Amino acid sequence: MFSLFSPKEKYSLGIDIGTTSIKAVELTREKDRYKLSSYAALLARPSAQDMRTNTRIDVEFMQRPEGDIADMIKSLISAGGFKGMNNAYMSLPAFSSFTTVIDMPMMSEKEVRSSIEFEARQYVPVPLSEVNIDWNIVNHSAKDDQKKPQPKSDVPKPPAPAATAPAPVPRTEVLLVAVPKEIINKYLKIAQFAGIKLASLEVESFSNVRAIIGNDQSSGIVLDIGGQNTNISVVYNGIIYATYNSNVGGNDFTRIIGQSLNVSEQRAEAIKCEGGMVGGGQTTDMHVRELLLPLTDKIINDIDRVISIYKHRRPDVNLDKILLTGGGSNLAGVADYIKERTRLDVIETSPFSRIYYAPALDATLNNFGPTLSVACGLAMRGV
Ligand SMILES: Nc1ncnc2c1ncn2[C@@H]1O[C@H](COP(=O)(O)OP(=O)(O)OP(=O)(O)O)[C@@H](O)[C@H]1O
Numbered sequence: 001m002f003s004l005f006s007p008k009e010k011y012s013l014g015i016d017i018g019t020t021s022i023k024a025v026e027l028t029r030e031k032d033r034y035k036l037s038s039y040a041a042l043l044a045r046p047s048a049q050d051m052r053t054n055t056r057i058d059v060e061f062m063q064r065p066e067g068d069i070a071d072m073i074k075s076l077i078s079a080g081g082f083k084g085m086n087n088a089y090m091s092l093p094a095f096s097s098f099t100t101v102i103d104m105p106m107m108s109e110k111e112v113r114s115s116i117e118f119e120a121r122q123y124v125p126v127p128l129s130e131v132n133i134d135w136n137i138v139n140h141s142a143k144d145d146q147k148k149p150q151p152k153s154d155v156p157k158p159p160a161p162a163a164t165a166p167a168p169v170p171r172t173e174v175l176l177v178a179v180p181k182e183i184i185n186k187y188l189k190i191a192q193f194a195g196i197k198l199a200s201l202e203v204e205s206f207s208n209v210r211a212i213i214g215n216d217q218s219s220g221i222v223l224d225i226g227g228q229n230t231n232i233s234v235v236y237n238g239i240i241y242a243t244y245n246s247n248v249g250g251n252d253f254t255r256i257i258g259q260s261l262n263v264s265e266q267r268a269e270a271i272k273c274e275g276g277m278v279g280g281g282q283t284t285d286m287h288v289r290e291l292l293l294p295l296t297d298k299i300i301n302d303i304d305r306v307i308s309i310y311k312h313r314r315p316d317v318n319l320d321k322i323l324l325t326g327g328g329s330n331l332a333g334v335a336d337y338i339k340e341r342t343r344l345d346v347i348e349t350s351p352f353s354r355i356y357y358a359p360a361l362d363a364t365l366n367n368f369g370p371t372l373s374v375a376c377g378l379a380m381r382g383v
């Protein structure tokens with residue numbers, strides 16, 4: 001029999017609590033493609049911060065009471081008119097998590113399950129009793145025999161080159177993700193207070209990769225320039241191998257402009273967004289570019305160090321492209337500058353290239369794409 005009614009649409013809501021803004025994207029599925037149902041964003045940083053002081057503006061954000069963050073999510077939900085609160089996905093900040101691929105002798109899934117805790121103890125820099133562990137076999141018969149434990153978040157120094165090339169040995173590579181229980185509990189409370197039913201939590205780097213790489217077997221660096229941090233993820237054949245944290249974000253660009261030109265945060269933000277690194281705004285443009293170069297160089301140096309590590313650890317991986325995302329990647333001229341300095345292919349990405357939406361939203365979503373990438377990737381899980 002034919003039904004007179006179309007099946008009930010399923011909505012999936014992705015919520016990204018960033019240090020600078022909270023973003024939500026709701027998707028449905030139309031045949032074999034994602035369809036945008038609604039989106040909304042809300043500034044999350046404490047207001048009236050004086051840009052002339054040396055305090056990091058958003059550092060307190062994660063310490064804010066769950067009820068306050070939940071209230072912001074409620075405002076966001078009413079602004080977006082969302083319907084997918086019973087099928088919600090939230091991201092966990094990459095800087096609070098530990099992600100690495102560990103190298104084990106060739107073994108079955110059952111064998112991995114029984115030995116993962118022992119292995120994880122050698123890699124995770126905090127007691128296992130304090131973290132939730134998730135793992136997944138990403139590659140049987142991996143040939144690299146040079147894996148080393150990764151420090152928690154800051155970009156480590158590249159190791160010295162190996163004296164002799166290792167003989168190829170069949171291996172099993174296991175992606176390991178550890179997140180402090182304290183952080184997970186905080187997010188569970190936020191969801192509960194906000195009245196949303198959480199289907200899953202995931203580390204934001206994974207959401208980004210889903211949003212901008214999807215099922216492509218691409219390899220490269222995903223660079224998420226956020227407000228407070230920049231996440232550098234190493235992706236091999238579409239799978240994250242590790243995520244490192246560079247301690248510079250878009251808010252540092254605003255702060256340096258504010259401090260150097262002695263203007264308010266709002267004015268500094270406007271100068272940054274108008275001209276970025278290329279000028280075209282109303283202020284002393286060359287001066288602004290010079291102010292932003294050292295901060296961008298810090299991010300580039302961190303990328304270089306990550307690439308050096310992977311050149312050594314995975315000589316078979318060609319990390320020759322950088323996929324840019326995060327609100328900070330909107331900075332005019334930043335993609336060209338990173339390209340010039342690294343000589344890699346630098347690609348500005350948008351999660352909306354994989355999502356159907358009303359053409360009237362084109363201009364808006366072009367601007368917001370990088371900011372909404374994590375929320376899009378989260379929502380993609382649920383439809
Ligand atoms: N057009 C623009 N030019 C330059 N910077 C921009 C532009 N639009 C947004 N930004 C910057 O992007 C940053 C916010 O990015 P995003 O929303 O990705 O951060 P977040 O997810 O809240 O932070 P984090 O990922 O560090 O937790 C801010 O510093 C903002 O000033």
Ligand SMILES: [Mg+2]
Nearest residue numbers: 018226227326
């Ligand atoms: Mg972010």
